[in-house]
Structures are given as structure tokens and as C-alpha cells.
């Protein structure tokens with residue numbers, strides 16, 4: 001029996017790429033969508049509803065959410081409460097939000113996979129960054145995105161920074177508290193003390209989504225960079241992989257890298 005998918009954000013940029021990909025995949029079936037603008041219509045045989053509550057009345061196994069930063073947490077909580085596994089692509093949530101969703105998911109015995117970036121090459125950037133952090137103390141992140149992106153940092157940069165802060169070596173750079181001038185120009189901090197990670201977010205026309213980790217050591221520098229193009233194609237395969245696997249554990253896992261060997 002195919003995994004039955006409820007897709008929230010079905011008519012958005014990513015949703016429009018996911019819906020046909022799900023329909024073309026034998027072991028997945030799109031059974032319902034959420035889109036306020038397309039409510040009352042259907043995508044193939046799947047009815048489209050105006051709200052997550054209405055869509056959850058249709059039997060399904062997994063919610064895939066590609067909506068908005070101010071919507072995703074409530075959507076995920078509603079789906080968990082209804083006993084659905086959840087795949088979160090939407091950006092905007094951080095470690096505290098995921099701790100709350102983890103408690104809800106464990107209480108209901110369902111799985112959640114949240115990835116700041118479902119592209120395979122962005123996932124490799126995360127892996128290579130975590131590997132380099134074992135050897136090089138000083139690292140900062142630059143987050144590039146379109147002028148209109150509503151959240152900062154990106155989901156990609158946030159997951160990377162929060163993970164990196166848990167494994168990196170202490171920085172040798174001057175603590176932000178000891179910086180004069182305009183300390184905010186040193187970026188936003190994730191983590192605590194000398195192992196916190198600084199993220200610098202740029203929002204400019206011409207970018208879709210890019211992330212750069214820069215490692216500095218005496219007299220040398222390593223830059224690892226990912227840039228996404230203008231289509232949603234890079235996120236489809238990773239999202240579908242997560243939808244297939246998410247019933248395999250209880251609670252929240254973060255990062256597509258947790259599904260790669």
C-alpha cells in the first residue's frame with residue numbers, strides 16, 4: 001500500500017513541483033492538499049482544502065509541509081495530534097520549536113523529519129562543514145537569499161549553525177561582548193560562549209538561496225559554498241525520501257543527512 005501524503009502548500013513554488021512527483025511515484029499517493037487559493041479544486045484525485053483541519057479529516061499517513069514560517073508549527077502540531085508523521089520543509093523553526101514538536105511527536109508515537117534544505121548537494125555542504133569543524137576552530141556562516149524571503153536566517157543556515165554549535169571547537173576570535181563599534185555587524189549567534197556560531201544574512205535580488213561556511217586558520221582559509229538555482233527541483237527527491245522513511249522512528253530528526261548512510 002502506498003504512503004498516503006497530505007501536502008500543505010500544495011500550490012506554492014515547492015508544492016507545485018512535489019505534487020506531480022508524488023503522483024508519478026508508485027509507493028506514494030497524494031490523497032489531499034491544503035491551499036487557500038485552490039480550495040475546492042483537486043490535484044488529480046486529491047481534494048484541496050482551505051485548512052489543515054479539514055484536510056486531516058481525509059485518512060493519510062504523512063503531512064509534507066511547504067507553507068510559511070508563521071504557519072508550519074501549528075500545521076505540524078495539528079498533524080501530530082491527528083497521529084500523522086510529518087516532513088517539514090518550511091523554514092523558520094529553531095531548536096526550541098523542534099524540542100516542543102519532539103515532545104508532541106513522542107507522546108503520539110509518530111516521526112518527524114525536518115530539513116532546512118532537502119537538496120543533496122546542500123546536505124553535502126552540511127556534512128563537509130561538520131567534518132572540517134573537527135579540525136579547524138574558527139568558522140562563520142554567510143546566508144544568501146532573495147530580497148523578499150520573510151525569515152532570517154534561512155532554514156538551511158539555521159540548521160547548519162545550530163548543529164555546528166554543538167560540535168565545533170572554541171573560536172579564537174574576539175568575543176562579541178568585547179567588540180566595540182556596532183557589535184550587531186558580527187551577525188546573529190547560535191549556541192553559547194566560545195562555541196556559538198555567527199550567521200550573517202544577506203537579502204538581495206538575484207539570489208535564490210545560498211550558504212557559505214568560511215573556516216579561517218593562521219595564513220589559510222577554507223570556503224565551502226552551495227548555491228541553488230531558480231527551480232524547486234533540488235528539493236523534490238530528498239523530500240520524497242523523507243516521506244518514505246519518516247514512519248521509521250518516533251520524535252523529531254533534523255537534517256536530510258540523518259537519512260544518508
Ligand SMILES: NC(=O)c1ccc[n+]([C@@H]2O[C@H](COP(=O)([O-])OP(=O)(O)OC[C@H]3O[C@@H](n4cnc5c(N)ncnc54)[C@H](O)[C@@H]3O)[C@@H](O)[C@H]2O)c1
Nearest residue numbers: 009011012013014066067071089090091115116117118235
Ligand atoms: N527545506 C527545503 O529544502 C526548502 C526548499 C525550498 C523552500 N523551503 C521553504 O519552504 C517554505 C515554502 O517555500 P515556497 O517557496 O514553496 O513558498 P511559496 O510562498 O511559494 O508557497 C507557500 C505556500 O503555502 C501557502 N500557505 C500560506 N499559508 C498557508 C496556510 N495557513 N495553510 C496552508 N498553506 C498556506 C501559500 O499560499 C503558498 O501556496 C519556505 O519557508 C521556504 O523557505 C524549504
Ligand SMILES: O=C(O)C1=N[C@H](C(=O)O)CCC1
Nearest residue numbers: 091116117154155156157209
Ligand atoms: O526559497 C527559499 O525560501 C528557500 N528556503 C530554504 C531555506 O530557508 O533554507 C532553502 C531552499 C530555498
